Amino acid sequence: MTHLLELRNISMKFNDTVLFAGFDLDLEINETVGITGPSGSGKSTILRIVVNLLTPTTGTVLFKGVSITEYEPRELRRKMILVPQEASMFPGTVRDNLQWGLSIHKLHASEGKLESALEEVNLNCDCLDDIAGNLSGGEKQRVALARALLLEPEVLLLDEPTSALDEKSTLMVESAIGSIIAERKIGVLIVTHNPAQAKRFTDRLVKITGEQEGK
């Protein structure tokens, strides 16, 4: 059976130190899987391996049954989008940020589509013309989510989406992620150091050791 995403026997070594070894994971369409583990265990590294931003020491990553190394990196990263832990805003307005992701693929979205993308992440702020760098941490995280969703990915990879946020912002971002999972027919992989948070969204949790738990 071909899975949407398969990680097989992934290991990563930095300077002779084994970060993790023998990591396996499957992800299906309409499934949300959480990756948990202590700080420094390599959770974020796994997401970077999935989008070929890092090459694992051993192991294979298959997207729709084909090794990710067979995909042209840009094509792969349009189908599977990583939203990093700290949502970096590019210079300019929120509109510029949303359009930037599209423009690098020679795409364009109407004003209505940009507003819909912001609504989807519960950012009803009428802030398309605001300077993105001036937004709060939670707002930036949701702009980063909207920027990724406009490219209509098949897999969304979320790296500690609320780790740098206060309680109020965390609830807003969690709500946005909940909407995405409910409405989009995609696979979602969430890295979090907070198992309680992961359980709220995920169908399954995978510990970085490879041990799996049902919900």
Added chain:
Amino acid sequence: MQAEFDLIAYLSGLVTDEVIAAFNSYLAALVLLAMLIIISKWQGLGIGSKLVVGTIRGTAQIILMALILTQIFEFDNIVLILAVLAVMSLFAAYTARQNLDEIPGVFATALPGILVGGLSVMTIAWLLGVVELSGEMMIPMGGMVIGNAMNISALVIDRMWSNAQKQRGMLESALALGATAYQATELTIREAIRTGLLPNLNRYAALGIVTIPGFMSGLIVGGASPIYAALYQVIIFIMIFLACVIDALIVSRRFLKHMFNENLQILVPFPNK
């Protein structure tokens, strides 16, 4: 024996009263260098050894060049002049590498930029009749163009490398959305080019009021008309700007292969704390 005799006579002929006076001034100026080194050490600027080596090397280089220039200034052959400018470009790329020794690929990246930027501008200027075909004009002007191209090469490379370290999150965000290496670094490149041109733009804006450029002063001291000297100074600025922009565009694109591999993964290491 005859050749040896001529060489000694030539060298003896160089030591005039004027040269002895200049040498005394040079020795006195070393006090200023010592002050600079003390300040550098005190403030932890880390440029002391570079200044000492640079002074020794620079003195030898420029004396040698001054002696050679008297011969080269007689050249009126474009191939010979371009060959001299190419050697200057080689040395400029080597110098850029020496000052950025922690960054890979500096020489191989900077050389094509300096060569193409410097030589193309000098050739176009000659073809347009802006600069007359003489070593006396083309080599000093080419030196200034190449020197500025060297500076902007080093600045663009340094800025691209350090931004990839300091703003790694933004770089990774761009790549994660499917950006090419160029798209991911485009803003840094533009900023580096603007920053690299800024000192010359300032000098350009204050031309004749705050800054009295050496090239113009040299022409006037050499007996040229002040208006002729002034117009050539403006010409040299325009040539410098064009060479710098051509150089920066080439260098910034060529340097990408030292920052990213074929899988668009970042090769720049995290900074050493």
